Amino acid sequence: MKKSWVQFIVFIMILGVAAGSLQNPYTSMYLTDLKEQATINVNGSPLYNEILQAKERMDIPPANAVVDRVWKGIPGYNGIMVDAEQSYAKMKGKAFDEEMLVRKEVEPDIQLDDLEPTAVYKGNPNKPMVAFMINVAWGEEYLPDMLQQFKKYNAHATFFLDGSWAKKNPDMVRMIDEEGHEIGNHAYSHPDLKQLSDAAIRKELEDTNQVIEATLDKKPIVFAPPSGSYANNAVKIADELGMQTVLWSVDTVDWKKPAPQALTAKVLQNVHAGALILMHPTEPTEKSLEALIRGVEKRGYQLGTVSQVLDSKRVEKR
Known part of the structure; x- marks a missing residue:
């Protein structure tokens, strides 16, 4: 004790x-x-x-x-x-x-x-990255070769899919996705959104998302208005559906069927940091794609998806 x-x-x-x-x-x-x-x-x-x-x-x-x-x-x-x-x-x-x-x-x-819903035409001018945005409503015969060229250079793009096209071509949609490319929304029937009511615009976007989600179990986060025609109501509706409205700062105008050399020269003369480059699955694009990929990288820019160009992460110029 x-x-x-x-x-x-x-x-x-x-x-x-x-x-x-x-x-x-x-x-x-x-x-x-x-x-x-x-x-x-x-x-x-x-x-x-x-x-x-x-x-x-x-x-x-x-x-x-x-x-x-x-x-x-x-x-x-x-x-x-x-x-x-x-x-x-x-x-x-x-x-x-x-x-x-x-x-x-x-x-x-x-x-x-953090900004009010607004369209975007290009990335930050200090970011040495560019994106190919490929609007697809036709031209599926050119896609396999384009995908092979992307694979050869380990490059990726964003494919904006027309909903009705995606519904008819689910195997092609899966092929694009399996190669690591980003899938975006391009409305369902390629309409002029300026001529549609809010309800009709919402249906165009929702129907496309449903097709893509049913095929890939993924929801698009970027939206490209058909023909670049839109009004602010479409931007707000896309935002409500979780999508950023995207247009372009460099246009290949490939639907006019220019010579591949002319297409390549035009793009590379106008490419810039943060560029969003519009193209379609056409023969001129297919034949100029390799030169475009090499030319963009030779100028010190990285190729990325649209979402990668638009995010704020840094990349170093090559």
Whole structure:
């Protein structure tokens, strides 16, 4: 019993010492001084100063999405910042090495989804990526060869499908999807949406989505108005159905059957960062596709889907 009592008293004393240490103002001041001294040591370090100088030189702030008077919605683009503290921790005890800097993407405060529903004609002008948007309501005889060319270069596009075409060609729809391409909505019967009521527009879009979902178990998130004809009501209805309305900034005009060389030259003369390039499954497109893929990449642009071009993630110019 006596031994237990002594152990209890010792336990209380230990608790008192611990509590006193936590409440002791001198202990608190000492800990604070250590923390401040560590900060001073870091801030006064030649290595840390070199990192800060690199940060000032290399930081790129993010760009917010905006609505342009001419081009409508312009997506945002991530910035990239040097994390000075993590870079210092990684290089501590070594010489400054720019390759060891810790850089992180920083998203913009305003993304495309934060804006009021609006059409989009191109990606952010600072993003070195472009997309082929292929509207399909006919021309299935050219698709297999086009898919082979995309596969050869490990490139992907967005195919906007007419709903009635997709219903008649489910195997082709599955083939496009299996090759890793994005599937978009191109309305059901290729109508002029400006001439339709809200209810009729909604039916065109919903019927197409239903066909695509029944075939692929996927719901489109991008919508291309047939012939580029639309009004704001169509944009709002597409938005309500979870789809971004997309048009183009470069047109192949391949439906006029130009010579493949002329088609290629026109596109490559007008291609730009964030370009959305309109085409169809036609013979001129089929015969010029390889030259287009190579020409776009030669100019330092990556090929991606429409959704990839419109998101804010960074890509490096090749």
